[in-house]
Amino acid sequence: MLTGPGSSLELAQLIADCGARSVLVVTDRVLVELEVVAPLVTALKEAGLAVSVFSQVEPDPTISIILAGIEQLRASGATAVLAIGGGSPIDAAKAMIACCASGRRPEKLDGYFKVGAPVMPFFAVPTTAGSGSEVTVAAVVSDPGTGRKFAIVDNQLVPAAVALDPNLMVGLPAGVTAATGMDALTHAIESYLSTLATPASRALSVAAARAIFRDLQQAWQNGRDIHARQSLAKASCLAGLAFTRASVGYVHAIAHQLGPLYHLPHGYLNAILLPYVLDFYLDGAASRMAELARACGLGRDGDDPRSLAASLIVAIRQLNADLGLPPTIEQIAEADIAEIVKRALAEAHGTYPVPTYMSAHDCAAVVRRAAGRAMAAKGGD
Ligand SMILES: NC(=O)c1ccc[n+]([C@@H]2O[C@H](COP(=O)([O-])OP(=O)(O)OC[C@H]3O[C@@H](n4cnc5c(N)ncnc54)[C@H](O)[C@@H]3O)[C@@H](O)[C@H]2O)c1
Ligand SMILES: [Fe+2]
Numbered sequence: 001m002l003t004g005p006g007s008s009l010e011l012a013q014l015i016a017d018c019g020a021r022s023v024l025v026v027t028d029r030v031l032v033e034l035e036v037v038a039p040l041v042t043a044l045k046e047a048g049l050a051v052s053v054f055s056q057v058e059p060d061p062t063i064s065i066i067l068a069g070i071e072q073l074r075a076s077g078a079t080a081v082l083a084i085g086g087g088s089p090i091d092a093a094k095a096m097i098a099c100c101a102s103g104r105r106p107e108k109l110d111g112y113f114k115v116g117a118p119v120m121p122f123f124a125v126p127t128t129a130g131s132g133s134e135v136t137v138a139a140v141v142s143d144p145g146t147g148r149k150f151a152i153v154d155n156q157l158v159p160a161a162v163a164l165d166p167n168l169m170v171g172l173p174a175g176v177t178a179a180t181g182m183d184a185l186t187h188a189i190e191s192y193l194s195t196l197a198t199p200a201s202r203a204l205s206v207a208a209a210r211a212i213f214r215d216l217q218q219a220w221q222n223g224r225d226i227h228a229r230q231s232l233a234k235a236s237c238l239a240g241l242a243f244t245r246a247s248v249g250y251v252h253a254i255a256h257q258l259g260p261l262y263h264l265p266h267g268y269l270n271a272i273l274l275p276y277v278l279d280f281y282l283d284g285a286a287s288r289m290a291e292l293a294r295a296c297g298l299g300r301d302g303d304d305p306r307s308l309a310a311s312l313i314v315a316i317r318q319l320n321a322d323l324g325l326p327p328t329i330e331q332i333a334e335a336d337i338a339e340i341v342k343r344a345l346a347e348a349h350g351t352y353p354v355p356t357y358m359s360a361h362d363c364a365a366v367v368r369r370a371a372g373r374a375m376a377a378k379g380g381d
Contacts, residue, residue, distance in 0.1 A: 022079055024052050024054055026069060029055050094139035115156060115157075132240020137154060170224050210297070250348050258340065279366075332367060345358065
């Protein structure tokens with residue numbers, strides 16, 4: 001892992017040193033237009049590599065975008081892939097190399113360890129501080145046919161080398177900075193509360209959460225603050241390392257249903273859902289939440305565990321407000337809630353090591369509150 005301003009340019013030489021001769025850059029149109037990609041392409045060429053660019057990735061990449069990328073990957077003859085972008089280009093690139101190795105379509109790789117054959121050398125330069133995808137085993141793909149997001153999970157999908165270069169993040173709009181930073185905080189908190197967490201993964205979660213509480217608002221306010229950008233890039237990466245070990249929980253399970261349905265960004269949904277899911281955990285996981293609150297410097301000595309746990313939720317609601325994020329997701333339609341709950345629980349109860357379980361009834365109440373309809377939950381709540 002290379003870090004620091006300008007480190008992405010050093011990665012170009014490292015890719016050449018790994019023996020690749022021809023590389024496909026996977027990115028999106030916005031990053032090409034903002035000229036985030038051009039200096040890296042130049043550096044790759046100067047390192048002696050042939051370069052082609054696939055820039056059709058869109059937020060929450062779909063199966064058809066991945067198939068188009070695979071076509072270009074094959075036509076280009078590239079022997080290595082470099083993803084430059086947020087979670088969307090990094091995940092699209094992961095799905096592309098997984099499909100190329102296995103000879104199967106993305107939806108056939110839904111689940112764990114189905115790739116089966118070695119993937120080509122893969123590198124990443126994150127341009128958001130959020131998904132942590134640069135260090136995780138997962139690629140999240142959207143299927144507009146079913147309205148679902150699914151994950152291709154394989155150890156080989158962790159990039160061989162990564163550059164965390166804050167220079168590339170200075171143009172990230174404030175709204176995206178807020179949403180992606182809160183995605184990283186959600187990774188840190190859900191992985192901390194996971195029953196699969198270890199002392200080592202909890203240390204990573206805590207380091208990430210502390211840095212996000214400390215620096216996210218500054219990066220949101222002043223996007224050109226390189227120190228805050230570097231801190232968040234590192235925090236997002238640490239949270240990625242924590243959750244690729246200990247997984248996520250109900251916040252992600254619910255957000256994954258709402259994203260495709262209402263076309264809202266992943267981090268934005270996580271940010272708003274997080275305090276409502278933690279409200280639910282107060283009864284079953286207060287001591288872990290209290291521990292995390294103390295580690296983040298929240299609450300006061302002598303507070304009982306439930307008050308400390310509540311102080312974590314208060315701090316998240318305050319941070320959301322400070323970042324201009326709304327307290328509720330008004331787009332959630334009452335008529336959709338039963339299906340959202342069914343799908344979220346199917347996702348969570350498949351593999352997520354949540355600290356305490358929700359019934360369908362509990363989950364519907366959480367979604368209703370997050371929709372700003374606490375009153376409507378009466379009777380059914
Ligand atoms: N694989 C994983 O482990 C994992 C974890 C969490 C989320 N995800 C997935 O990642 C995706 C979301 O990724 P994301 O939140 O990083 O956002 P993104 O990649 O979708 O990017 C969001 C927007 O920000 C723009 N952008 C990105 N970097 C920029 C920069 N430096 N300057 C200006 N604009 C920039 C993009 O062009 C895009 O319009 C979702 O599909 C989500 O499901 C994956
Ligand atoms: Fe996430």
